[in-house]
Amino acid sequence: MRNIKLIITYDGTEFHGWQRQPGLRTVQQVLEDAIEQLTTVRPNANATSRTDAGVHAQGQVINFFTDAVYPTHVFLKALNATLPHDLRVLSAEEMTESFHSTLDAQRKRYCYKIDNAAIASPFLRRYAWHVYHPLDINAMNRAGQALIGTHDFRSFETNWPNRASSVRTISRLETTREGDAVSIEVEADGFLYNMVRAIAGTLVVVGTRRKPESFVAAALKAQSRSEAGPTAPPQGLTLIRIWFE
Amino acid sequence: MRNIKLIITYDGTEFHGWQRQPGLRTVQQVLEDAIEQLTTVRPNANATSRTDAGVHAQGQVINFFTDAVYPTHVFLKALNATLPHDLRVLSAEEMTESFHSTLDAQRKRYCYKIDNAAIASPFLRRYAWHVYHPLDINAMNRAGQALIGTHDFRSFETNWPNRASSVRTISRLETTREGDAVSIEVEADGFLYNMVRAIAGTLVVVGTRRKPESFVAAALKAQSRSEAGPTAPPQGLTLIRIWFE
Numbered sequence: 470m471r472n473i474k475l476i477i478t479y480d481g482t483e484f485h486g487w488q489r490q491p492g493l494r495t496v497q498q499v500l501e502d503a504i505e506q507l508t509t510v511r512p513n514a515n516a517t518s519r520t521d522a523g524v525h526a527q528g529q530v531i532n533f534f535t536d537a538v539y540p541t542h543v544f545l546k547a548l549n550a551t552l553p554h555d556l557r558v559l560s561a562e563e564m565t566e567s568f569h570s571t572l573d574a575q576r577k578r579y580c581y582k583i584d585n586a587a588i589a590s591p592f593l594r595r596y597a598w599h600v601y602h603p604l605d606i607n608a609m610n611r612a613g614q615a616l617i618g619t620h621d622f623r624s625f626e627t628n629w630p631n632r633a634s635s636v637r638t639i640s641r642l643e644t645t646r647e648g649d650a651v652s653i654e655v656e657a658d659g660f661l662y663n664m665v666r667a668i669a670g671t672l673v674v675v676g677t678r679r680k681p682e683s684f685v686a687a688a689l690k691a692q693s694r695s696e697a698g699p700t701a702p703p704q705g706l707t708l709i710r711i712w713f714e
Numbered sequence: 715m716r717n718i719k720l721i722i723t724y725d726g727t728e729f730h731g732w733q734r735q736p737g738l739r740t741v742q743q744v745l746e747d748a749i750e751q752l753t754t755v756r757p758n759a760n761a762t763s764r765t766d767a768g769v770h771a772q773g774q775v776i777n778f779f780t781d782a783v784y785p786t787h788v789f790l791k792a793l794n795a796t797l798p799h800d801l802r803v804l805s806a807e808e809m810t811e812s813f814h815s816t817l818d819a820q821r822k823r824y825c826y827k828i829d830n831a832a833i834a835s836p837f838l839r840r841y842a843w844h845v846y847h848p849l850d851i852n853a854m855n856r857a858g859q860a861l862i863g864t865h866d867f868r869s870f871e872t873n874w875p876n877r878a879s880s881v882r883t884i885s886r887l888e889t890t891r892e893g894d895a896v897s898i899e900v901e902a903d904g905f906l907y908n909m910v911r912a913i914a915g916t917l918v919v920v921g922t923r924r925k926p927e928s929f930v931a932a933a934l935k936a937q938s939r940s941e942a943g944p945t946a947p948p949q950g951l952t953l954i955r956i957w958f959e
Contacts, residue, residue, distance in 0.1 A: 480836040525837070555836045591725040591800045592770070592841070 470534040472564045473544060480555040481525040482595045482704065488519050496520070496556060500531070503551040507544070508537040517574045517711045518660075523703035525596065528559070528710040532570040576640065576712040578656045581669040582705045586649035597650070598669070598705040604651050604676035609644040612675045615686035616668065617642055624688050624697045625668055626661035635661055644672065651676075654709075663700050671698030715779040717809045718789060725800040726770040727840045727949065733764050741765070741801060745776070748796040752789070753782040762819045762956045763905075768948035770841065773804070773955040777815040821885065821957040823901045826914040827950045831894035842895070843914070843950035849896050849921035854889040857920045860931035861913065862887055869933050869942045870913055871906035880906055889917065896921075899954075908945050916943030 477500065485493040489501075497514055505511045512533035520526060539547070541561040548558045582597040584590055589599035616622075616639050623635040641656040653669050671688055674680045680698075688697035722745065730738040734746075742759055750756045757778040765771060784792070786806040793803045827842040829835055834844040861867075861884050868880040886901040898914050916933055919925045925943075933942035 478836055480839075549833065554834065554839045557833050557836055559833055588794060588802050588804055589799065591723055591802055594725075594799045596837070 470536060470566075472532055472534055472566050472568055473541065474530060474532045474562045474564045474568060474570065475544075475548075476559045477529050477531060478527050478557050478559055479525060479529070480595070481520060481523050483555055484522065486520055486522040486524065487516050487529075496526075496529075499553065499556055500548075501533075503548050504533060504535070506551055507539075507547050508535050510536065515570050517570045518577065518708050520706075520708055521663075521703050523706075525704075525707040527707055529708055530570045530574070530711045530713075532564065532568055570711075573713050574659075574711050575714055576656060576658055577660065578641075578654065578709040578711075579660070579665045580707050580709050581653040581655070581665055581701060582707070583651040583653070583669075583673070584649060585646070585651045590649070593650070595704055596707075598702050600651075600673055600677070602677040604646075604673065605678065606644045606646050606651060606676065608678070608682050609653070609672045609676040612682040612685040613642045613644065613668075613672055615689055620689055621692060622661055622664060622689070623692050624694055625664045625671070626694065627663035627667070627700060637661065637664070642668070644676075665706055666701045666703070667694070667697055667699075669701040669705065673701065674698040715781060715811070717777055717779055717811050717813055718786065719775060719777045719807045719809045719813060719815065720789075720793075721804045722774050722776060723772050723802050723804055724770065724774070725840070726765060726768050728800055729767065731765055731767040731769065732761050732774075741771075741774075744798065744801055745793075746778075748793050749778060749780070751796055752784075752792050753780050755780065755782075760815045762815045763822065763953050765951075765953055766908075766948050768951075770949075770952040772952055774953055775815045775819070775956045775958075777809065777813055815956075818958050819904075819956050820959055821901060821903055822905065823886075823899065823954040823956075824905070824910045825952050825954050826898040826900070826910055826946060827952070828896040828898070828914075828918070829894060830891070830896045835894070838895070840949055841952075843947050845896075845918055845922070847922040849889075849891075849918065850923065851889045851891050851896060851921065853923070853927050854898070854917045854921040857927040857930040858887045858889065858913075858917055860934055865934055866937060867906055867909055867934070868937050869939055870909045870916070871939065872908035872912070872945060882906065882909070887913070889921075910951055911946045911948070912939075912942055912944075914946035914950065918946065919943040 485495050487496045489497045514531045514533045517530045544561040584593040584597040584599045619638040639657045644653045730740050732741045734742045759776045759778045762775045789806040829838040829842040829844045864883040884902045889898045
């Protein structure tokens with residue numbers, strides 16, 4: 470069997486997330502349908518990140534096994550010819566048998582986008598969280614320093630404990646502004662459930678001056694979800710890139 | 715009667731254009747519904763530009779007459795509270811009785827956006843025309859020089875003659891690139907029906923090297939729609955800004 474790696478991008482607005490769910494339009498379902506149509510066999514596609522409903526991807530990575538003999542550039546073209554326009558395959562590559570998109574990922578980058586205009590832009594409503602109160606991004610960057618490094622992030626995890634360990638390493642956390650668009654970029658070796666959205670919600674509490682900058686460090690230290698800020702809504706979140714060994 | 719000027723923005727994807735049409739969701743219909751709900755009287759809203767289905771606006775200007783006594787900031791807030799999220803009011807201002815958003819406009823700027831990536835981005839499919847063949851924007855800028863100034867633009871008008879005169883003055887025409895996104899910005903004192911889309915379609919013929927740069931000047935001189943390029947699709951077009959005296 471050949472092991473095919475795809476890099477895919479999708480606008481998550483009209484998908485019920487990555488994972489197959491009976492009767493719902495999900496990325497996995499739509500992608501596996503397209504692969505089945507091409508290869509005549511139903512594959513099982515693994516994704517690095519099981520993105521939630523409304524969450525987007527610029528560089529999600531998946532792999533699947535197939536007997537089909539097409540060259541990878543044919544997979545790329547044929548899948549894009551079949552897939553709907555809110556889901557595209559950006560590259561296709563043949564890997565060794567051992568490659569697994571979920572288990573082999575070393576580092577991921579997410580971006581959480583905020584529309585910080587007084588009046589929400591119609592063009593950002595699918596791709597950003599509208600926060601009309603002006604955000605102090607310098608305060609957000611100073612406060613976010615507390616999260617960089619290796620920590621137990623259970624304060625930023627929905628439904629803790631849902632994994633063996635809630636210790637992760639954040640290598641980068643940066644908030645930037647371009648006009649009214651504020652972006653929070655986070656890179657880590659792995660993410661807990663809703664971790665980026667919880668971090669974004671917590672940084673916004675500081676950015677709007679509802680809490681002092683020390684709130685973020687205190688939330689981390691408390692090891693309790695209720696001590697951090699709210700979970701930001703899904704549409705602001707985009708999986709940007711995944712690194713492998 | 716008070717004369718109220720609104721600047722509005724909309725994502726045109728889910729509207730059948732500006733103009734009221736029985737049984738269809740149009741910007742005029744949705745906006746007039748919201749004003750009627752607020753003032754209890756059905757207004758007649760004039761727009762500077764009657765944008766087509768799928769065309770967007772960042773700064774469309776409309777005016778309407780009302781007896782309602784609300785301050786303009788109340789109009790702004792109350793309308794945004796009622797309107798759907800793909801249509802927002804950016805400002806409200808009281809004008810003299812003689813102000814007319816269609817007749818008093820002096821100059822307008824449109825932007826036509828092209829996704830020039832090899833594989834179409836899911837995030838641009840509602841807001842850009844996908845042209846996978848790499849565009850030579852220097853060639854497009856040189857060729858476009860022929861259109862700047864006062865000319866008879868009937869070669870770039872659908873259904874000519876649908877106005878008294880097809881002479882207009884283009885004061886600016888510029889193609890720029892940021893990564894895979896190519897933007898054609900056009901400013902003129904007025905535009906014929908589908909004029910920006912016909913100019914975009916013609917410049918793309920040159921940018922993809924299917925015709926020499928002289929094609930644009932020759933199309934203008936021919937005064938025949940069939941001598942210019944195709945009409946580019948609506949979703950790439952955005953009305954950016956309107957200037958009044």
